[in-house]
Amino acid sequence: MEFYQTKFAEKLEEALKAVLPIIGLVLLLSFTIAPVLPSILLLFLFGAVLLVIGMMLFTLGAELAMTPMGEKVGTKMANSGRIWIVFFLCFFLGFVITISEPDLQVLAEQVPSIPNIVLILAVAFGVGFFLVVAMMRMLFSRALPPLLILCYIMVFVLAFFVPKDFLAVAFDSGGVTTGPMTVPFIMSMGVGFAAVRSDKHAEDDSFGLVALCSIGPILAVLLLGLLYHPGDAVYTPKPLPKLHDSVELWQYFARGIPEYMKEIFISLLPIAIFFAAFQAVSLKLKKKTILKIIIGVAYTYIGLVLFLTGVNVGFMPAGNHLGQTIAALSYRWILIPIGMIIGYFIVKAEPAVYVLMEQVEEITSGAISGNSMGVSLSLGVAVSIGLAMTRVLTGISIFWFILPGYVIAIILSFFVPKIFTAIAFDSGGVASGPMTATFLLPFAMGACQAVGGDIVRDAFGIVAMVAMTPLIAIQIQGVVYKFRAGKGEITVPETASYLDILADDDIIEL
Template sequence: MKNSLLKLREKLTEALNSVLPIIGIVIILCFTIAPISSSILLCFLMGAAMIVVGTMFFTLGAEISMTPMGERLGTAITRSKKLSIIVILGFVLGFIITISEPDLQVLAEQVPSIPNRTLILSVALGVGVFLVIALLRMLFSIALPHMLIVFYILAFVLTLFVPQSFLAVAFDSGGVTTGPMTVPFIMAFGIGISAIRNDRHASDDSFGLVALCSIGPILAVLILGMIYRPNESAYIPPVLPEISNSVELWKLFRVGLPTYIREIAVSLFPIILFFGIFQIAVLKLSKRNLRKIIVGLVYTYIGLVLFLTGANVGFMPAGNYLGQVIASLDYNWIIVLIGMLIGFFIV
């Protein structure tokens, strides 16, 4: 318990260091060149508080659950030494980890011209295929730069056959593989696989999984754009909140909370099921290690629920409105400066 509290305190400090600069920038903008209503400001501050707490729980949960799970699954799959098993399980793992990615749900909601399930399955298919390609690259020590060049050339060729309005959606879909669920799992998965190899290049080849997996969704969505020929893939701005007191502020977040409680539960279920099957059949971890992973999954769940609720209910309306106000300014250099600052601190 004492160790957990120390870890939570450490992660809280990290979360504050990440979020407080963004809060500071937004507040300065609100009281200078981009005034906003008290409703939007209150929602932003409430959302910021939830993001800090959510980030604290999520980063700790990912550290003690998602990372060990990825490493153990990668090691167990590679130990089979059967290429067919590696290909099949690698694809299934990439597919379900992508479906579990909350960022993908947000992306799908912004593309009205394509059914959500169709877009989600297409992106998951792309990640699954390219996770297999990345695993084969590691096992056979294929140079990463050559593969990146070939696949990005293919991506740019496909852009010639896709509506211009859909290109941004396709390339943004690659960001799914940099989401809070995908990165810890895929990178740990690669480390687990590289641990099986004994050559001196094994540690170097463990890198590049995220880079290759990011190409899969781009290619998959570009092909989807060629099939659907969507013409209305415009961004749908969030509704700006109008609240008059603290009770209405809490009600706004309370109404949105159940949605993300269900969404994250559905997102995590495939991963938990996949890991549970492997635990029974292959891994057979000790009760102590298994209990630690379960606690980490609970932290991950709490963190993601709070984080997404705070971001979607509080941050998105404020960010949308500030973007409109700043874009309307006559001083273009301010947009560049603000973009650099926000981008720096967000990353």
């Protein structure tokens, strides 16, 4: 009981540190240059309470269940000795998890020219295929940068032939399909896979799964764009809610909770079934370990339900209204610095970011600190939102931001330690989570409405921008790290032993 009390206090502190700056910033704007309707402000504040509680429970659940589950499954699969079984299971897991991803349904609605089921199946196939590629890379110890170069050459060659109105949605797809439910599980599978290797590059290769899985949806949607020749996608934003009393406020949230309970249940079910099958067939974990995982899964479920209810019901209207109000000012250029400040703080509230930071610290024994990585992520996302607001105000195609960004990221990969490249490309998918989709995207859409721009062409694409800039920011951190280590200013600690990371059951098996 004392263990759980300590963990609750720790996770609550993390959640408050992440969310309070956003609350303070929105309140400051609403009482100065961007007045907000009382009903929208109440929705935002109530949503923030749910956000804090949900984030606390989710991060605790990920630590107790999602990460251990992924590590145990990854270790067992890598030790099976039957490569074709490993490949089939990886593909099946990636395919099934992606189909149940709620954000994929939203993406499908943005492309009316392509049947929803066709787009969903194509994206799921892309994720499944690239999860197999990622596992092959780890098993056969292949470097990540050459593989990324090949994949992104394919992406940008296809992008030249896709209609402009379709580009932003295609690049957004890589971010929306790596949600907070799947990222901790997939990342920890990488740790489990790498644990069976004893070479010096094993820790570097334990990252990179999210990076490759994010490429599959982009390629799949671009290919569909060529086959279906989609025309202009029409997006009609939802009207802002108008509430008259506290009863209506509660009813507004009460209508959303059952919906997200269903969505998260559908998202979590494939992972739970997959792990249960492994447990019955080969894992055979002790009852105490299974009980701890069940409790963690329950925390994960409740946490994500509360988190998504808070951000979708409470944060989305506030983001849209703020964007409209600020962009309607005579000095609309202020949208860029305000967007950058929001971006700097909002990435800290992405639930999967804390999972990534903790795993990086654990794998590297503190050689790469979670705090320094968090600052790099925040700076990267701040730049991406500044560029996204520039697009909203000017209408410049996303292609002229994405192409140079990925070229710089890939060039940097040849000059930094391998582990920084793998972490950087993983962090892009982690940073572009539900906070981006439910606050920053509505913020950009509201601003786009106010300036009379094209929402699909100019506002969509912000997820892709958020996913891109951490690739550069984290690798710049790697350049600084390498320079300081070369001058002897810092001592590089030994990388954590996988025997220290894995559970007792896995150590016995290894």
